[in-house]
Amino acid sequence: MKKKLVSVLLSAAMTATLLAGCGGAADTAADTGAQEATEETAEAADEVEEAAAEETPTATFGDSSGTHLEMWTFVELHAQHYQDMAEVWNEQHPDETIEITCTTYPYGDMHTKLLSSLEAGTGAPDICDVEVGQYPNVVAGLDNWLVPLDDYAADYMSTMVPARMQLYQGSDGHYYGAPYHVGAFAMYYNVAAMAEAMGISNDEVIAKIDAVKTWADYEALGNEYVSAIATEGKYWTCVDTGGVDWMWLAMAEYGEDWTGGFEGPANVQLDSVKKMMEMQQSWLKSGIAEISPDGHVDLEAGFQNILDHNVVSFPKALWFMSRFTNYMADEAGNWYIAKCPVFEEGQKCSVGVGGTGTVVTQQSENKDLAARFLCWAKMSDEGEQHIWDKLGFDVCNAALWTQDSFAHDDSNQFNAFFINYPYDVLNEIGMDNIGKISVVAISPTINEYMCTTTLNEVFEDPNYSIDDALQEAQDAIDLEQ
Amino acid sequence: MKTGKFLYSQKVAPYVFVLPFILSFAIFWIYPLITAFTMSFQKITPTTTDWVGFTNYAKLLKDKVFLLAIKNSATYMFFTLVLLIPFPMIFAVLMDSKIVKAKGVWKAILYMPALTSVVISGMLFRLMFTEYKTGQMNLITQALGLGTYKWLKNGWSGMLALLVLACWRWTGVNMLYFLSGLKAIDPALYEAADIDGATPVQKFFRVTLPLLKPTTIYVLTISVYAGLAMFLESYMLWAGNASPNNIGLTIVGYLYRRGIEKNDMGYACAVGVVLLIVALIINFAQLIMNGTFKKEED
Numbered sequence: 205m206k207k208k209l210v211s212v213l214l215s216a217a218m219t220a221t222l223l224a225g226c227g228g229a230a231d232t233a234a235d236t237g238a239q240e241a242t243e244e245t246a247e248a249a250d251e252v253e254e255a256a257a258e259e260t261p262t263a264t265f266g267d268s269s270g271t272h273l274e275m276w277t278f279v280e281l282h283a284q285h286y287q288d289m290a291e292v293w294n295e296q297h298p299d300e301t302i303e304i305t306c307t308t309y310p311y312g313d314m315h316t317k318l319l320s321s322l323e324a325g326t327g328a329p330d331i332c333d334v335e336v337g338q339y340p341n342v343v344a345g346l347d348n349w350l351v352p353l354d355d356y357a358a359d360y361m362s363t364m365v366p367a368r369m370q371l372y373q374g375s376d377g378h379y380y381g382a383p384y385h386v387g388a389f390a391m392y393y394n395v396a397a398m399a400e401a402m403g404i405s406n407d408e409v410i411a412k413i414d415a416v417k418t419w420a421d422y423e424a425l426g427n428e429y430v431s432a433i434a435t436e437g438k439y440w441t442c443v444d445t446g447g448v449d450w451m452w453l454a455m456a457e458y459g460e461d462w463t464g465g466f467e468g469p470a471n472v473q474l475d476s477v478k479k480m481m482e483m484q485q486s487w488l489k490s491g492i493a494e495i496s497p498d499g500h501v502d503l504e505a506g507f508q509n510i511l512d513h514n515v516v517s518f519p520k521a522l523w524f525m526s527r528f529t530n531y532m533a534d535e536a537g538n539w540y541i542a543k544c545p546v547f548e549e550g551q552k553c554s555v556g557v558g559g560t561g562t563v564v565t566q567q568s569e570n571k572d573l574a575a576r577f578l579c580w581a582k583m584s585d586e587g588e589q590h591i592w593d594k595l596g597f598d599v600c601n602a603a604l605w606t607q608d609s610f611a612h613d614d615s616n617q618f619n620a621f622f623i624n625y626p627y628d629v630l631n632e633i634g635m636d637n638i639g640k641i642s643v644v645a646i647s648p649t650i651n652e653y654m655c656t657t658t659l660n661e662v663f664e665d666p667n668y669s670i671d672d673a674l675q676e677a678q679d680a681i682d683l684e685q
Numbered sequence: 686m687k688t689g690k691f692l693y694s695q696k697v698a699p700y701v702f703v704l705p706f707i708l709s710f711a712i713f714w715i716y717p718l719i720t721a722f723t724m725s726f727q728k729i730t731p732t733t734t735d736w737v738g739f740t741n742y743a744k745l746l747k748d749k750v751f752l753l754a755i756k757n758s759a760t761y762m763f764f765t766l767v768l769l770i771p772f773p774m775i776f777a778v779l780m781d782s783k784i785v786k787a788k789g790v791w792k793a794i795l796y797m798p799a800l801t802s803v804v805i806s807g808m809l810f811r812l813m814f815t816e817y818k819t820g821q822m823n824l825i826t827q828a829l830g831l832g833t834y835k836w837l838k839n840g841w842s843g844m845l846a847l848l849v850l851a852c853w854r855w856t857g858v859n860m861l862y863f864l865s866g867l868k869a870i871d872p873a874l875y876e877a878a879d880i881d882g883a884t885p886v887q888k889f890f891r892v893t894l895p896l897l898k899p900t901t902i903y904v905l906t907i908s909v910y911a912g913l914a915m916f917l918e919s920y921m922l923w924a925g926n927a928s929p930n931n932i933g934l935t936i937v938g939y940l941y942r943r944g945i946e947k948n949d950m951g952y953a954c955a956v957g958v959v960l961l962i963v964a965l966i967i968n969f970a971q972l973i974m975n976g977t978f979k980k981e982e983d
Contacts, residue, residue, distance in 0.1 A: 508819055648946045
């Protein structure tokens with residue numbers, strides 16, 4: 205009898221753990237997605253977390269008598285964008301109205317579902333968002349799977365940032381994805397803290413920042429700040445052990461790319477990377493830089509570090525602006541955005557980081573309409589205005605950057621938050637000066653090895669030989685290609 | 686008439702009752718298991734699937750990162766066994782005794798962590814163990830005059846963080862298993878022991894411990910598996926799968942890295958098969974040593 209009781213209890217317990225296991229697994233699926241994008245697309249990650257918390261919401265909008273389009277995304281805010289755009293489209297095109305059913309899946313689920321349906325040749329939606337880290341898998345099917353957008357994007361091409369369009373090119377040279385944002389790299393400076401420490405006015409600080417052209421200038425200004433504040437724990441900048449952003453910037457400046465593009469092979473032993481690492485090691489040794497707490501600035505400890513004014517400058521993509529408005533609201537009015545310094549004058553001074561490309565699949569019964577709508581919703585003036593206002597991304601259509609009503613609208617939260625207008629910085633950078641690092645099959649391997657091993661080696665021990673560290677990295681990467 | 690006979694047949698009934706389990710077991714366990722096994726011999730790309738024989742396994746043997754992942758998982762499993770069997774057992778015995786007051790409260794407190802999502806708790810632990818000076822752990826070390834420490838960048842302290850999280854979360858659950866086991870022990874045995882003049886310690890070792898054996902074996906079995914299969918805790922603690930020098934990389938973390946991050950499902954399946962084999966070997970070994978497969982003596 206007792207034995208029976210034990211077995212009953214145990215089987216009850218077992219069932220409970222089984223169920224708990226199921227719950228856990230679902231969590232994993234949803235959340236792993238969230239961080240999957242960790243480094244290069246931290247911006248997407250945040251949105252994914254929000255999306256993952258929701259049950260797959262499906263929304264149908266537009267004209268119920270119009271052409272029906274199926275669409276998937278992994279960020280609910282993106283769905284909202286298409287809803288608003290579909291309504292405008294229907295007003296403008298009364299003879300070819302559309303109705304869209306948009307489903308928001310968790311990050312991992314959506315990409316897996318998309319890949320399996322593309323492979324199976326059935327079940328894929330008409331339009332689908334693809335996160336840049338997952339894009340190589342999807343674009344592998346080229347025009348068997350996806351509709352080339354070249355013709356549909358032609359009207360906008362002349363003003364779209366080229367690097368961002370190229371990011372979603374297939375190996376056959378066709379454009380398969382429409383971008384949301386540039387994710388342009390820029391330097392953020394805490395003008396208020398610098399002015400206080402150096403005993404000069406904000407305008408004088410801004411003049412000094414504007415005079416920074418090269419990394420040598422940047423370092424000199426850093427030395428000036430650090431010796432002015434002369435306080436332990438206060439640094440000019442912080443270097444990342446858990447992110448490759450600085451390396452991307454260096455490569456873009458020299459026009460190098462460690463992935464080697466579609467043809468490969470990957471090579472991390474690049475001069476640009478070495479130069480950046482050497483420079484950062486010297487900063488760590490001279491005490492003007494610290495290692496970013498917990499690895500990079502886009503984490504809670506990083507935000508706190510910025511709020512505590514322990515670092516007063518760092519380079520990050522423009523989507524980091526939303527981190528300021530969301531997590532560091534107290535810093536309003538303190539920060540100034542400027543071009544990143546370069547190693548040698550005349551180099552590119554920015555690089556696009558992160559992103560989501562939206563594709564039209566060959567399985568769509570209304571390819572033409574879907575592609576026209578997509579390119580219009582993501583590249584036209586109306587579409588870009590909406591992306592900036594609602595999603596807060598730095599838009600890829602450079603024609604808008606110079607439009608006063610667009611770029612200098614003070615009701616926009618980012619325009620209000622920073623000392624200068626973010627689009628003025630973009631204009632100063634210029635769309636041809638934004639470099640591109642490919643995201644290909646080997647990219648996750650490089651990023652992972654850098655973030656787990658190489659960057660920790662060379663920065664946690666600033667005397668570590670960079671050549672040795674990069675050789676180790678290259679050996680590890682060679683095993684994979 | 687015949688259907689009626691079939692419906693009321695005592696021979697058929699048991700099969701009907703176990704059918705839902707058999708079906709879900711076959712669909713959600715056996716089928717993926719066999720598929721994973723076949724996939725482990727393939728090279729799978731987005732467009733093609735090729736048979737490659739033992740290539741994936743040969744590569745695994747030489748893969749230092751995989752060996753590190755096994756070492757991390759094994760260390761974690763070992764320490765969870767050391768910490769999460771004796772202590773919950775002692776807590777359960779205390780809960781079952783007259784010494785503890787307000788048992789409901791204690792049970793609720795100990796069990797509550799199991800109800801939280803690992804995603805949330807992992808994130809909180811990451812903030813507690815941050816290397817920044819405002820983290821809880823660093824506040825403690827600073828109060829002791831030891832300065833700050835990079836908890837999640839060194840091997841031992843990273844493992845410590847994982848174990849603290851595991852203990853915080855699972856102590857209550859294991860305690861409940863042991864409590865249910867204790868309820869099944871006949872009080873008459875304790876009375877008999879009292880009459881024979883046994884001390885509480887003797888009663889624990891001579892009566893409680895042997896009679897708790899079925900529960901202990903169950904907890905041991907699931908802990909071995911849970912320890913080896915741990916992933917989410919590490920993933921949340923390092924805000925991603927890339928921990929410095931892979932100090933937090935587990936076997937499943939490696940499977941995830943290969944299968945999802947690098948999109949190499951064939952290799953990932955080989956990792957999964959190895960995990961299954963390791964877990965099976967350990968568990969069968971301990972079950973055989975515990976005599977679980979022997980015929981029960983009545």
